[in-house]
Amino acid sequence: xxxxxxDQDLPQVLVLGPPTVFSCLESQFPNRxxxxxxxxxxxxxxxxxxxxxxYVQALIIPGGSLALTSAILDCLPSLKLVATASAGxxxxxxxxxxxRGVAVAYAGNLFSEDVADMAVGLLIDVLRKVSxxxxxxxxxxxxxKVNFPLGLKLSGKRIGIVxxxxxxxxxxxxLEGFGCRISYNSRTKKPxxxxxxxxxxxxxxxxxxxxxxxxxLTEETRHMINREVMVALGKDGVIINIGRGAIVxxxxxxxxxxxxxxxxxxxxxFENEPEIPEQLFTLDNVVLSPHVAVTxxxxxxxxxxxxxxxxxxxxxNRPLVSPxxxxxxxxxx
Numbered sequence: 001x002x003x004x005x006x007d008q009d010l011p012q013v014l015v016l017g018p019p020t021v022f023s024c025l026e027s028q029f030p031n032r033x034x035x036x037x038x039x040x041x042x043x044x045x046x047x048x049x050x051x052x053x054x055y056v057q058a059l060i061i062p063g064g065s066l067a068l069t070s071a072i073l074d075c076l077p078s079l080k081l082v083a084t085a086s087a088g089x090x091x092x093x094x095x096x097x098x099x100r101g102v103a104v105a106y107a108g109n110l111f112s113e114d115v116a117d118m119a120v121g122l123l124i125d126v127l128r129k130v131s132x133x134x135x136x137x138x139x140x141x142x143x144x145k146v147n148f149p150l151g152l153k154l155s156g157k158r159i160g161i162v163x164x165x166x167x168x169x170x171x172x173x174x175l176e177g178f179g180c181r182i183s184y185n186s187r188t189k190k191p192x193x194x195x196x197x198x199x200x201x202x203x204x205x206x207x208x209x210x211x212x213x214x215x216x217l218t219e220e221t222r223h224m225i226n227r228e229v230m231v232a233l234g235k236d237g238v239i240i241n242i243g244r245g246a247i248v249x250x251x252x253x254x255x256x257x258x259x260x261x262x263x264x265x266x267x268x269x270f271e272n273e274p275e276i277p278e279q280l281f282t283l284d285n286v287v288l289s290p291h292v293a294v295t296x297x298x299x300x301x302x303x304x305x306x307x308x309x310x311x312x313x314x315x316x317n318r319p320l321v322s323p324x325x326x327x328x329x330x331x332x333x
Contacts (some may be wrong), residue, residue: 114295116171241268
């Protein structure tokens with residue numbers, strides 16, 4: 001039995017997930033599309049897809065842990081558009097989508113400012129022990145005359161940005177206001193930026209007091225921030241990760257934190273979300289955030305409109321508003 005009645009007058013869109021933004025999208029733009037919602041069905045996903053979505057041409061998917069695999073695509077022979085509610089696309093099988101002639105729309109640079117704000121916020125929190133100070137106060141320790149440990153200043157720090165794309169540039173712009181000295185590692189040197197370039201992330205770490213991870217997750221970047229990089233960063237070094245969890249070797253990072261080989265870490269992403277290593281909960285020099293760098297009310301409203309604009313462009317045979325592929329190539333993250 002279908003989970004809800006079909007409205008033949010509206011374009012059908014399959015929703016996998018659902019994306020967190022979906023409720024906002026539905027409330028903002030009612031009666032624009034007929035959404036198929038497999039999570040409301042008791043059927044296993046493959047059976048739902050072959051029964052109710054075989055002829056669907058457009059699909060919405062969140063970013064993160066839900067992967068769009070070949071097995072799912074095999075159930076959707078009519079699919080022509082994937083709209084992801086994320087800037088990252090590591091959850092999509094891009095070669096297979098390209099082979100099948102499926103277009104991809106994504107969030108583009110919509111999240112860049114919010115994520116950059118979060119990166120700087122995490123950095124300040126770790127260095128100045130804001131969250132640790134909050135716990136100290138709530139536990140009533142101030143009145144006992146227990147000394148709260150000193151933090152580190154941000155102003156003038158040597159900061160390394162790993163991945164100087166849209167988000168990395170926004171992070172750098174914010175940190176310039178603190179008088180920080182910015183260096184970066186990226187796939188290619190950016191000729192128009194005034195920051196020092198390091199082609200090797202180990203060399204970057206050796207010259208910096210904090211690393212901010214802004215790059216995407218690929219086979220080349222997986223565990224790129226390894227023990228050697230962390231040791232090079234040093235005992236006063238801080239790691240901020242607002243990219244993808246698996247870019248950092250999580251086990252080695254925990255070991256370095258426990259052994260005092262780095263100062264601290266601010267993490268919005270984790271290697272096996274939503275599972276978090278329990279050791280992180282015990283460390284006062286670590287600030288944890290539940291992968292919410294992109295989730296602000298204002299941006300969700302804009303993302304909802306962007307997704308609807310992409311869907312309407314697709315069903316009207318117009319160019320997508322935020323295509324991933326431009327002239328046959330993927331945009332650089």
